Every structure is written in C-alpha cells, then in structure tokens.
Amino acid sequence: MDLAARLGRCQLLVVTGKGGVGKTAVAASLGRLLAAAGRRVLVLEVDPRENVHQMLAVAPSGGAIVAAGPRLWVQNLKPGQVLDEIVRERLKVEMLARRVLASPIYEQFSAGAPGLKELAILGHALRLLRRAAPAGHAGDGGWHAADGGWHAAATAPALDVVVLDAPATGHGVRLLMAPRLVSEVIGSGPFGALAGELAGFVADPARCGIVVVTQAEEMPVEEALELRQALADQLGRQPELLVVNGLFPPLPAGLDGPAAAEPPDALAALLAPERRQARAKAGAARGKKASRAAAGDAPEAPRAAAAAVAHTPPTSEVLSFWRHRRLLNERELERLANWWEGPRVELPQLALERGPALTAALQRLLAAALAVSGGAGAKGGGPAPGGASPGAVGA
Amino acid sequence: MSPLADGSPLLVCVGAGGVGKTTLAAAMGVASARAGRDTLVMTFDPSLRLKDALGVGEEAREREVRVDLEADGELYASLLDARLTFDRLIERYAPDPAARQRVLGNRFYQHLSGSLGGILEYMAVERLFEVAASGRYQQVVLDTPPTRQALDFLEAPARIVGFLDSGALRVALRPWFDAGGRLKATSRLGGLGRRAERFLDEVVGLDLLRDMAEFFQAFSPLFAGFRERASQVEELLRSPRTCFVLVAGPGEERIADTLFFARRLQQAGYRLGPIVVNRVHPEPAEPRWLAPPLPVPAAPPALPAPPKISSGPGQLDGVDLLAWLGERDRRGLVELARLLSDDQPLVDLPLRAEEPTDLASLADLGAELEERAADWRRYLRREA
Numbered sequence: 001m002d003l004a005a006r007l008g009r010c011q012l013l014v015v016t017g018k019g020g021v022g023k024t025a026v027a028a029s030l031g032r033l034l035a036a037a038g039r040r041v042l043v044l045e046v047d048p049r050e051n052v053h054q055m056l057a058v059a060p061s062g063g064a065i066v067a068a069g070p071r072l073w074v075q076n077l078k079p080g081q082v083l084d085e086i087v088r089e090r091l092k093v094e095m096l097a098r099r100v101l102a103s104p105i106y107e108q109f110s111a112g113a114p115g116l117k118e119l120a121i122l123g124h125a126l127r128l129l130r131r132a133a134p135a136g137h138a139g140d141g142g143w144h145a146a147d148g149g150w151h152a153a154a155t156a157p158a159l160d161v162v163v164l165d166a167p168a169t170g171h172g173v174r175l176l177m178a179p180r181l182v183s184e185v186i187g188s189g190p191f192g193a194l195a196g197e198l199a200g201f202v203a204d205p206a207r208c209g210i211v212v213v214t215q216a217e218e219m220p221v222e223e224a225l226e227l228r229q230a231l232a233d234q235l236g237r238q239p240e241l242l243v244v245n246g247l248f249p250p251l252p253a254g255l256d257g258p259a260a261a262e263p264p265d266a267l268a269a270l271l272a273p274e275r276r277q278a279r280a281k282a283g284a285a286r287g288k289k290a291s292r293a294a295a296g297d298a299p300e301a302p303r304a305a306a307a308a309v310a311h312t313p314p315t316s317e318v319l320s321f322w323r324h325r326r327l328l329n330e331r332e333l334e335r336l337a338n339w340w341e342g343p344r345v346e347l348p349q350l351a352l353e354r355g356p357a358l359t360a361a362l363q364r365l366l367a368a369a370l371a372v373s374g375g376a377g378a379k380g381g382g383p384a385p386g387g388a389s390p391g392a393v394g395a
Numbered sequence: 396m397s398p399l400a401d402g403s404p405l406l407v408c409v410g411a412g413g414v415g416k417t418t419l420a421a422a423m424g425v426a427s428a429r430a431g432r433d434t435l436v437m438t439f440d441p442s443l444r445l446k447d448a449l450g451v452g453e454e455a456r457e458r459e460v461r462v463d464l465e466a467d468g469e470l471y472a473s474l475l476d477a478r479l480t481f482d483r484l485i486e487r488y489a490p491d492p493a494a495r496q497r498v499l500g501n502r503f504y505q506h507l508s509g510s511l512g513g514i515l516e517y518m519a520v521e522r523l524f525e526v527a528a529s530g531r532y533q534q535v536v537l538d539t540p541p542t543r544q545a546l547d548f549l550e551a552p553a554r555i556v557g558f559l560d561s562g563a564l565r566v567a568l569r570p571w572f573d574a575g576g577r578l579k580a581t582s583r584l585g586g587l588g589r590r591a592e593r594f595l596d597e598v599v600g601l602d603l604l605r606d607m608a609e610f611f612q613a614f615s616p617l618f619a620g621f622r623e624r625a626s627q628v629e630e631l632l633r634s635p636r637t638c639f640v641l642v643a644g645p646g647e648e649r650i651a652d653t654l655f656f657a658r659r660l661q662q663a664g665y666r667l668g669p670i671v672v673n674r675v676h677p678e679p680a681e682p683r684w685l686a687p688p689l690p691v692p693a694a695p696p697a698l699p700a701p702p703k704i705s706s707g708p709g710q711l712d713g714v715d716l717l718a719w720l721g722e723r724d725r726r727g728l729v730e731l732a733r734l735l736s737d738d739q740p741l742v743d744l745p746l747r748a749e750e751p752t753d754l755a756s757l758a759d760l761g762a763e764l765e766e767r768a769a770d771w772r773r774y775l776r777r778e779a
Binding site for chain 1: 411412413414417418644647648651652655707708709710711712713714715716717718719720723748749750752
C-alpha cells in the first residue's frame with residue numbers, strides 16, 4: 001500500500017525527533033500532504049512560542065483552531081488551559097472553580113503531576129477526532145459525556161487526522177508513555193478511564209502513527225535509534241516512518257569515487273563549466289514544472305532561491321566541505337540502514353527560509369518519496385527516484 | 396580576559412535543542428582541564444549523549460567518571476539519571492531504614508519518579524549541590540536540557556522553595572486517610588470541602604491520592620533539607636562568578652529564540668557571558684573552512700558525468716547551497732548583533748566539516764571557542 005495512504009488512515013500522527021532537525025517543517029508539510037489527499041487535518045503544536053502558523057502562512061493560533069487551507073487547520077495548544085477547562089467543566093460552580101484554580105495545591109498538581117499534561121494533549125486530540133465520529137460512537141466514557149461544555153471542542157471542525165508536532169525525543173517518549181503510566185497508577189475515575197483508553201490508542205499502529213524525524217548526523221541518528229528502542233521496549237511497537245531531513249546534495253561524479261591525495265583545484269576548474277550547464281538544465285526543468293503546475297492541480301511551486309545566490313566559482317575548500325558534509329550524511333545513512341527496519345524517506349537540505357515555500361517544497365518531496373516507499377527506504381531528493389533500495393546511499 | 400578562560404567556578408551552558416550545546420559544554424570542559432583546572436562536565440540531557448563525545452559509558456550515570464585526557468587538570472564527566480539520583484537521595488537522607496523502605500516501596504514513587512514532571516530539574520539541583528559542596532572541582536561545566544526545560548531548571552530551586560512555603564505541602568501531608576485507608580470526613584470545611592473531595596475522587600481517584608499522601612509523608616524529612624540546599628544552589632547560580640553561556644543556532648529564524656532567552660536570563664539576574672552562535676556556515680569568500688582537505692582523485696575523469704542537480708524549488712548543488720547557507724547565516728548574525736547591546740559578547744563559531752567526536756577534536760573546538768570569546772569583536776562578522 002502507498003505509505004501516504006497508510007499514514008492518512010491513522011487518526012493521530014505523532015511527529016517527534018531531536019531538537020533542530022526540522023520536526024515542525026515535516027509536521028506542517030505532512031499535514032498539507034494529507035489535506036491535499038482529501039483528509040481533514042489539524043496540525044497541533046504544543047510549543048509556547050508558535051512556529052507552525054509561520055510554516056503555513058496563517059496568523060498565530062493563540063490557542064484557537066485556525067483554518068490554514070482547504071481541509072487544513074492549525075492549533076497551538078496550551079496543556080494548562082486544557083486542564084483548567086476540565087476543572088471548570090466538572091466543578092460547574094464558577095466560584096468553586098476559581099478557588100480551585102487559584103489554590104497552590106492545584107497549581108502544584110497541574111504543573112507537577114506526572115503525565116497530566118501529556119494526557120491533556122493526547123486527550124484533546126482524541127476528543128477532537130471523536131467529534132467527527134457518528135453520534136453514539138461506542139466507547140464514550142464519562143470523559144466524553146461532558147464534551148459539549150468544552151468550548152474549544154465546540155468550535156472544532158470535523159477531523160480525520162491530527163498531526164501532532166510533538167516535543168523533542170526525550171519528552172516525546174514521555175508523551176507517548178504517559179497514558180500507560182497514568183493508567184497503571186490511577187485505576188478509576190475519568191482520568192483513569194481516559195488514560196486507559198489513550199494507552200490502547202497510542203499502542204495501536206492502525207490508529208496512532210509515529211513519525212520520527214532526524215538528520216544524517218551522528219547525534220540525531222543516535223537519538224533516533226534510542227527512540228526506536230524505547231518505543232519497542234516500552235510500548236512494544238515500531239514507528240511508521242523515519243524521515244531523514246536536510247541531506248546535502250549527492251556529489252558529482254569525480255568527487256564521489258575512491259580518491260587519492262591531490263589538491264582539488266584542477267577538479268574545481270573542471271567542474272565549473274559543467275555546473276553552468278547543469279544549472280541551465282535545471283532552470284529549463286523548473287520552467288516546465290511551473291507550466292504543468294499552472295495547468296494541473298499541483299500547487300504553484302515558488303521560484304527557487306537559486307536565482308538569488310550570486311554565482312561563485314567553486315574553490316577547492318568549498319568542494320572539500322561539500323564532500324565532507326555529504327560523506328558524513330552517507331555514513332550515517334548507512335548506519336540507519338543497518339539498524340532501522342521499516343519505511344524511511346530522505347529529504348534534501350533546501351535553500352529556502354522557514355515559511356510556506358519550504359512547506360510546499362517539502363510536501364512535494366515527501367509525496368514523491370512516500371509514493372515509491374512501500375516499506376523500504378526511499379529517496380525524496382531526486383526527480384523520480386524509482387527503484388531505490390533500502391539503505392541505498394550516495395546515488 | 397574571556398569569562399570562559401578566567402576560571403569561573405561554574406559555567407552554565409543554556410540554549411534551544413539541537414544547537415550543539417552538549418558538544419560545546421564538553422569542549423569547554425576539555426579546554427578547562429587543559430588550562431590546568433580540575434573540571435567536571437555535567438549533563439542533564441535525558442538522551443545522555445555526552446558520553447559519546449567524551450568516550451565515557453553508562454557508568455557515568457552513577458558516578459563522576461574520569462575522562463582519559465592528558466592534561467594538567469583532571470577531567471570528569473557525569474550524566475544525570477533522575478531515578479538513580481532520587482534513589483540515592485533517599486538512601487542518604489531517609490532517617491531510618493523503615494522510612495527508606497516506605498518511600499522505595501511506594502507505588503507512586505516506583506511508577507513515577509523517573510518521569511515525574513520537573514523531577515529532572517529537581518534532581519539537577521540536588522546533584523549540583525552535591526558537587527559544589529564537595530569542592531573537588533575548580534570548574535564545573537553544566538549542560539542543561541533545551542530551552543523551555545532549561546528555564547525550568549533555573550527556576551527549579553525557587554519553585555521548590557515556593558512550594559515548601561506555600562502551605563501546599565502541609566495540606567498534602569495532612570492525614571487525609573484514617574487507619575482503615577478511607578478518606579477522612581472533612582466536615583470542618585462543610586459543603587465546599589465535600590465537593591472538593593468528590594471532585595478529587597472523581598478526577599484522580601482515591602487510590603492515587605492515598606499513594607501520593609503516603610509518598611509525601613514518607614518524603615517529608617527529605618523536603619526539610621532540600622529547602623536549605625535549594626537556596627544554596629540558587630545563590631551559586633546567581634553568584635557574579637557564575638557565567639552563563641548562551642548557545643544559539645545560526646539563521647534569522649533563530650534570532651527571536653536567542654533574544655528571548657538572553658533577556659530572560661538577564662532579567663532574572665543571572666550573569667550572561669558570551670552568546671555563542673554555533674555552526675555558522677562560512678561565507679564562500681572566507682578562506683578558512685576548518686575542514687582538513689579531503690583527498691580527491693589524482694586523475695579526475697576526463698569527462699565527468701554532470702552532477703545531479705535536482706529541479707525542485709530550493710534544490711541546489713552543494714556549492715550553491717553552501718553559498719546560500721553562508722549568506723543566510725551572515726544575515727542572521729548581522730541582525731542579532733544589531734539587536735544586542737554593543738558590549739554583549741557575541742561569538743560566531745564556524746560549522747566544522749565534521750562534528751567533534753573524540754577528545755582531540757573537542758580540545759580543538761574548545762580552544763577555538765576560547766580564542767574567539769577572548770577577542771570577539773575582532774572575529775565577529777558584524778558587517779559585510
């Protein structure tokens with residue numbers, strides 16, 4: 001089955017990985033991708049400083065659900081707010097609720113109680129999804145009986161998928177583990193019931209997909225492998241997808257082969273005219289794409305930043321640096337190929353600032369990579385990468 | 396002289412995730428040991444990655460491990476493991492074996508001490524206190540969890556003291572349950588109390604409350620000592636000799652993050668040393684790339700195949716991509732320098748072709764950082 005379709009069938013997609021690897025960009029483009037495929041998608045963020053809205057060119061959410069395109073919404077969630085809502089909803093008497101909310105015990109409890117915030121985040125996602133389900137959906141416990149009182153949910157659109165831009169690895173694991181931990185400690189009451197339900201939800205790959213984002217550098221790869229291990233040990237499950245982001249471009253022939261010591265100036269000189277040729281070709285290809293996009297349903301691709309970069313003759317240092325970065329990437333890709341079972345896609349480092357153009361470009365690349373990736377590693381870097389084999393590197 | 400080289404007893408490395416903070420902390424530790432100081436590098440990163448770069452293994456979770464470095468000062472590394480530190484704390488401070496067993500055997504404790512929100516920060520404070528009190532090290536380099544959590548960490552001592560003073564603990568310690576394990580009637584509070592109780596029961600269930608109350612009761616002797624230790628750590632963090640090093644990523648999109656953190660630190664009264672913008676892509680015109688030249692073919696093929704340049708937006712070949720990244724990072728630095736006051740040290744550290752993964756390259760990185768921090772105005776590419 002097409003991997004994109006398989007991901008789209010999940011109700012919740014948790015996107016996690018080490019800080020700085022492009023989690024938010026991947027979450028936003030995945031959201032766009034699924035929305036373009038006809039699913040109704042909410043990209044949910046839990047960072048106090050918002051980023052997702054910037055990737056999708058909409059106003060900051062400020063806690064509300066904001067429309068970001070056809071079938072696409074964005075929300076920045078404050079877990080504390082969700083907990084406060086629960087208190088208000090269950091205590092009903094405003095005076096009493098205010099007293100509880102103002103009390104130091106509640107403050108300490110909501111800030112420090114283990115797993116509570118994580119539960120609030122996942123519970124919020126689940127309840128938004130439930131709103132889309134037909135009335136009288138089975139399995140509604142006491143938790144859902146009070147849905148109507150929650151104004152955040154009351155204004156929510158009907159959704160098929162929530163893409164959660166989750167906290168970085170260590171905290172991401174904590175998020176996924178929270179339901180089981182809490183359900184083991186709290187056996188009864190609405191929180192216990194919710195925790196139990198969420199534990200089942202998170203452990204079920206058919207309903208909850210986990211997308212791990214990394215870069216092909218030593219530390220992020222290490223952390224991705226640790227995360228995979230933690231998921232296997234503690235939840236007994238695998239991630240659905242590994243996204244290797246920010247790859248340096250493949251090396252030109254002549255730089256990628258077995259090498260001997262020699263100053264590379266000669267090669268630099270050799271490369272220069274050929275790069276000009278290639279650039280001209282790339283420009284022509286871009287033109288063709290743009291006209292196709294105008295005629296078809298593909299989103300209009302913004303012009304590349306390439307034009308903005310003044311042409312610089314490649315010095316030997318620059319070529320050497322390119323080679324270093326790429327070889328580092330390839331080494332780490334090989335390590336991933338050895339240790340990571342399951343679907344894996346690769347995305348190139350793009351010369352685009354954080355924003356909608358980057359999201360659109362990543363969406364296109366992700367779509368291409370997922371289409372050819374039925375379960376093996378796949379390239380998203382090149383045009384029509386068909387036939388990529390697992391662990392194929394340095395094409 | 397740069398604060399990095401003047402022997403501050405405590406260097407605190409803060410910043411967002413993924414900017415190379417842990418590696419820089421390790422590099423500063425190596426540099427400090429090479430300058431003749433007995434040094435400890437502590438990391439509280441839950442992913443425990445410092446060990447990779449320093450070549451120390453899992454044993455660093457349990458104790459400070461000597462790093463095999465030839466230098467005038469000795470270098471040690473330690474990794475924080477919340478559960479282990481917590482267990483050890485209980486071993487040490489529990490008044491008697493029975494009390495110790497009560498805590499260690501508590502269900503609440505068993506399930507949650509490793510994942511309790513804020514527990515890592517709490518434990519960090521304990522560990523830092525232990526280390527500072529031991530007086531074994533002339534310099535401690537402290538790595539912290541990423542941005543939000545690092546703020547949590549700094550606020551942890553004050554928050555815990557606040558908690559101890561708030562009366563919440565008194566309530567938590569109130570004997571809520573009778574000998575039979577049933578919730579005591581709180582008739583004194585009247586209808587309000589009964590409602591609150593019913594709410595608690597409904598929301599979290601009485602089992603949890605019972606475990607929590609028991610836990611806090613068993614734990615109370617430890618809290619008593621913690622108050623004092625927390626204020627001492629707070630004092631240490633605010634000492635004018637303690638130096639905070641803010642590590643940031645390059646690029647304009649990170650500027651807001653960097654400024655936010657710098658202001659928070661200064662407003663809170665901590666001494667902010669240099670802001671280090673790490674992994675800056677060099678400009679193509681800049682001759683120094685910090686990359687040892689890689690061997691290339693002695694006899695390049697006469698007619699090499701065209702390089703694979705993809706056609707999508709933003710997809711460039713390596714040469715143009717590096718030029719674009721260099722230009723992006725330069726703009727970011729210029730903008731950041733403009734927004735900071737003139738006397739705020741701002742250090743740009745070029746991206747290396749290879750991340751330091753051994754002691755030699757860590758030492759090299761540490762030396763580079765010290766050199767640039769000592770003379771930051773000369774190095775900073777303030778103007779294009």
